[in-house]
Amino acid sequence: MELDERKLQILRAIIDEYILSANPVGSKAIRQSAELNWSPATIRNEMADLEALGYLAQPHTSAGRIPSDKAYRLYVDQMLQRAGLSEREQAILDGYYRSRIDGIESVLRSTAKALSEITHYTAVVMMPDMAVNRLRHLQLVPLSEGKALSVIVTDAGVARDAVIDIPRDMTAAELEDISRTITQRCYNCRMTTVAERLVHEIGAELQSRGDFLKTLLARVEENAQSGTNMVEFSGTRNMLRFPEYSDVEKATTFLATVEQRDAIYQMLRKASDMEFTITIGSENEQEGLQDCSVVTATYRVNDMPFGTFGVIGPTRMDYNRVISVLQGVQQNLTSILQSFLKED
């Protein structure tokens, strides 16, 4: 049995309708909503076939059909219709971008908020991954005896800080000296290579402080990739509006999954090779997202993939709109970040 044109049309109509209503859709409903001119009986026959092929499922004998994950997969692979941002959507986005913007992270946070407001799903953004960026400045600021704050600034305009231990006899001047030396020597090095370079080139120069430098490097590296707080959510509560989460139990597991930021971060990292990804229901490895779909987009600066953001919603999410919105936001985001960071 093959998927002929009619079966596809019917399947599509069912998916469209189900996305809209969240209710199992029957043969009559389809005919009306999609203006298909076959009789309900014919449609029923086709639906039985589609079920046998695994594209549809029936919650119980006397209910309509709901699309399976396999159906959504087909839908997004073959039936997607991309559009741009609507005027209203662009306006919302602009609104967020017009407000105080004081760095990449705040742009990204605003992006998350806009995304969740526009789509009414849960939005998630990954903060830029420092590993691919280049060092612009390292500053060690003395705090108290034995403690200092290390601040790293990258070419992407991202700063990260951490309290570190320093030898008790280290002076402010010495810290300043180390800061300057490292900054000069490693200027424009990728964060991943700062450590090597330091060991090779500076070792001799600052030899007396070898031990300290080693721990410092370890901290810098750790700091650069620190996964905590590397992912920001917005609109998690939107999920509660959907009938699939009217059961508080389900809503709670969803929120628990999301509060587990690490897992989501890993997911986005994996997605960061691809310009777009769509992961449907059971395709999600992450436990607790099996009833969700995740759509991601990766933004770039100077043609380097920079970070990933996305939308999480029920499997019956409006893929057309979500993909359109993500694409639009991706463009907006790219151009804003570009204006921050144009190569000089």
Next chain:
Amino acid sequence: MELDERKLQILRAIIDEYILSANPVGSKAIRQSAELNWSPATIRNEMADLEALGYLAQPHTSAGRIPSDKAYRLYVDQMLQRAGLSEREQAILDGYYRSRIDGIESVLRSTAKALSEITHYTAVVMMPDMAVNRLRHLQLVPLSEGKALSVIVTDAGVARDAVIDIPRDMTAAELEDISRTITQRCYNCRMTTVAERLVHEIGAELQSRGDFLKTLLARVEENAQSGTNMVEFSGTRNMLRFPEYSDVEKATTFLATVEQRDAIYQMLRKASDMEFTITIGSENEQEGLQDCSVVTATYRVNDMPFGTFGVIGPTRMDYNRVISVLQGVQQNLTSILQSFLKED
């Protein structure tokens, strides 16, 4: 009609029971659970009195009584029994504090997580308010033509950064120069006075860049108090577990209120005068928290109030435990921060 000893005992028993069960409590239930030796009839009479006095309410004629906000107020004012952290609770807290700690903000985030795990309510922490802190370092790092990143470090070990516009002809050396000058001149000034001082003392020195300095100052000031992301929540989903939020509608409004971070931030700021505050139900000004109670504690470093954290839960929260936990956490937090930042 007065509140004699018996009425108080009964009221207390009702509150204790209601906190535990969330169900209206009747005259029999009380007698059993609290081992009060009056007959149900007597207790009923007293309950009628307590209702007349406004301490109890009846959802409907044939139900038990539930405590009013007024009752909780009496309860927390007169009947609170503080205890320390239990061993289990201290262990949870230690667990969070043992993990990567790379600065005040991460300590605070861990605190929020621990608090929500320990209490099973929603925890909230306010990030330290820079206004009271002193400048340790200001660094301007060039990013691209016309853009730089300004980084401020305070004596509290907190760094804030913002992308700023700079004159197109400004060189890296000049930026470095300005950074050094400001750092030297304003070292250990309160953030609130940095602006003044700059205008008075440095104006002459860096006069040619007067305009730039003015905008820079404005940005610094704005940056120091920037309210965004100044408050961190943990365990908002815990609220869904409580029967008072089994209605998805209510849960949604709660989450919406919380996602409105500004309002909560203002609330915590107001609470930051007091070592502890307890705000019960309708006492909350914030719309959407009328069915919640908020308990806050303020942590100090070097005897300066530094920031505030707290717990949000249903009005029938376990005030005894929450206050005990907050007190314990406050002590732990104070000693950790002190170790970071001891005056030198």
Next chain:
DNA sequence: CTTTAGCACTCTTTTCGTTCGAGTGCTAAT
């Protein structure tokens, strides 16, 4: 005068059977 046993009453919650309706699969006619 206070306390308590007893009881009728109220109001919600639960249960259970019935009906209703949406949708199906099959059969037979077109």
Next chain:
DNA sequence: ATTAGCACTCGAACGAAAAGAGTGCTAAAG
């Protein structure tokens, strides 16, 4: 190959009845 017709299935909605929890009041007991 398509479609009209029809019997059948099964959840959702409804409603009456029963159960249950708790009260307020009255009158008796301490």
